[in-house]
Amino acid sequence: MRARYTGLVAAVAMASTLLVSACGATAKQGDDTAAGATGAADGKPASGLQLMVPNSPGGGYDTTARTAAKVLESDKITNSVQVFNLPGAGGTVGLQRVVNEKGNGKLAMQMGLGVVGAAYTQKSKATLNDTTPIAKLIEEAGAIVVPKDSPYKDINQLVAAWKADPKKLAVGGGSSPGGPDHLLPMQLAKAVGIDPKSVSYVSYDGGGELLPALLGNKIAFGASGFGEFLDQVEAGEVRVLAVTSEQPIDALKDVKTLKDQGIDLVFTNWRGIVAPPGISDADKQVWINALTKMHGSKAWKDEEAKRGWTDAFETGDEFGTFLKEQDTQVADILKELGLA
Numbered sequence: 001m002r003a004r005y006t007g008l009v010a011a012v013a014m015a016s017t018l019l020v021s022a023c024g025a026t027a028k029q030g031d032d033t034a035a036g037a038t039g040a041a042d043g044k045p046a047s048g049l050q051l052m053v054p055n056s057p058g059g060g061y062d063t064t065a066r067t068a069a070k071v072l073e074s075d076k077i078t079n080s081v082q083v084f085n086l087p088g089a090g091g092t093v094g095l096q097r098v099v100n101e102k103g104n105g106k107l108a109m110q111m112g113l114g115v116v117g118a119a120y121t122q123k124s125k126a127t128l129n130d131t132t133p134i135a136k137l138i139e140e141a142g143a144i145v146v147p148k149d150s151p152y153k154d155i156n157q158l159v160a161a162w163k164a165d166p167k168k169l170a171v172g173g174g175s176s177p178g179g180p181d182h183l184l185p186m187q188l189a190k191a192v193g194i195d196p197k198s199v200s201y202v203s204y205d206g207g208g209e210l211l212p213a214l215l216g217n218k219i220a221f222g223a224s225g226f227g228e229f230l231d232q233v234e235a236g237e238v239r240v241l242a243v244t245s246e247q248p249i250d251a252l253k254d255v256k257t258l259k260d261q262g263i264d265l266v267f268t269n270w271r272g273i274v275a276p277p278g279i280s281d282a283d284k285q286v287w288i289n290a291l292t293k294m295h296g297s298k299a300w301k302d303e304e305a306k307r308g309w310t311d312a313f314e315t316g317d318e319f320g321t322f323l324k325e326q327d328t329q330v331a332d333i334l335k336e337l338g339l340a
Contacts, residue, residue, distance in 0.1 A: 046286045047079040051273070052109045054094025055087045059174050059206030060225045064137065064271050065110035067307070068291070071299045077290050087205050090118030090176030092126065099126035101276040105283025108134055112271035116323075116330050117178025120340035128327055132279050133320035135291045136272035138309040141245035142184045143226035143252075145238050147214055150221070155241040155261050158221060159192050166198040172219035174210040174228065176203050178334050180269040181210075184223045184244065188258075191265040214238065225269055226252060227307045244268070251308035270312055272319060288315045 051069060053062045062085065069081040086094045091114055098109045111128070119127050144155060152158040162169045166189070173181025182203065186196040202219055204210040207228035214222045215237060222229075222238075230251060232238040240255045244267040248257060258265050275287060294300050295313045304311055314322065334340035 045076050045078050046290050048106045049078055049287075049290075050082045050084065050107045052094050052098065052107065053083060053085045053087075054091035054109060054111060054115065055085070055174070055206030056208035057085050058208030058211065058228075060140070060228050060269075061091075061110045061112065061114075061206065061271065062208065063227060063307070067303050068110075068137070068273075068294060068300075071294050071297060071303065072290060075294070075297050075299055077293045077297075089122045089124070090179060090203070090205065091115040092118050092122045092124035095119060095124060095128070095131075096126040098274065098276050099130045102278040103280075104276050105279040105286070108273050108275045108287055110271065111274055112180070113269050113326070114175035114179030114181070116326050117180075117182070117334065118176040119327075120331055120334045121176050121178040123340075128274065128323055130277050131274035132277055132284060133316065133323050134273040134275050134284070134287045135295075135315045136270060136312055136319045136322060137291070137295075138304065139268045139270045139312040140225040140227055140307075140309055141243045141249060142180065142223060142267050142269060143229060143243050143255075144188070144241045144258075145214065145222045145224070145229050146220070146241060147217055148237055148239060149217075150239065152221070152241065153239075155258065155263065158241060159263070162189075162220075163192065163194055166194050167200050169220040170200040170202050170218075172202045172204055172210050172213050172222050174204050174207045174224045177201070177339050178330060180267075181224045184267050187265055187267060188223070188263070191258075191263055227309070230307065249308040250305065268310070272323075274323075284316070291315065 051065050053065045055061055065083050069083050072078040072081050086097055091111065094109055095115060101107050116128060146152050171185045175181040182201055185199055185201060189196045189199050204213060207224055210222055210224060211232065213219050226243055226249060229238055229240065233240060240252055242258045242261055243249050243252060243255050244258055244265065246266050331340060
């Protein structure tokens with residue numbers, strides 16, 4: 001039976017740091033509301049916005065946030081957007097910070113599928129249901145990657161060695177158990193006849209930590225969003241054995257999909273932005289308006305094409321409904337698996 005795992009809905013069916021002070025990230029809500037309303041009404045660029053990345057520099061969230069900030073600034077949709085990293089516990093340290101910043105309409109957090117699962121596996125007091133949904137931005141295929149000196153030249157060689165001794169070949173990912181980089185190798189194991197419970201999975205806090213482990217041969221292979229590895233692919237430091245999309249990726253034209261190599265699995269991840277609870281309608285609209293303009297810009301379309309991102313834009317209540325569905329489903333599945 002053909003297995004297709006698009007986003008969390010199907011995917012979960014199986015199993016440096018720059019800190020800003022609390023006062024620096026929080027302004028008087030009255031001032032935020034007034035500034036936000038003015039920016040939305042008079043067409044001037046929004047100002048004073050901060051975008052938190054809840055894991056280490058260099059990962060997928062970090063790349064997405066900094067790319068968005070660059071486009072927002074270069075197209076004069078906003079004034080300077082401060083992007084900062086607050087890593088820890090699979091993204092839940094950042095999630096707690098966002099929830100604690102109730103009413104701060106200037107702050108938002110880059111997030112995605114990984115934070116959904118981490119909120120449960122890390123037993124976070126803060127949940128995504130406590131946040132204000134702003135926008136879903138993109139979807140991205142996963143990739144199976146090995147260092148340049150790996151003995152495995154294609155995915156079938158890797159799978160053969162993995163099946164022979166699943167515990168010996170460690171796989172690393174940039175998310176906690178329950179996140180996309182964990183779910184991908186679990187689903188891949190199931191698809192090739194390996195018991196997922198026998199997989200040796202090593203969790204790293206984002207692609208910024210995963211890459212050094214891969215390049216240092218601390219793991220046999222990595223499973224993460226392919227965008228995490230593009231620079232290293234171009235530099236010849238890593239080799240992508242397969243992408244997990246339905247069709248080949250333009251950014252990796254020479255890399256075949258899992259399907260094209262006889263493994264019946266499709267898997268995609270997604271990324272979006274949420275804000276603290278209790279922000280004003282005006283501040284929420286400033287974020288949505290800015291990201292909507294960004295989404296419609298040529299610069300953003302160019303970045304999506306360059307990075308192989310699939311457009312998945314939706315905002316406000318529509319994104320909120322999607323988040324609640326994802327949250328409910330991952331909670332149910334992780335409880336079933338004993339991971340929450």
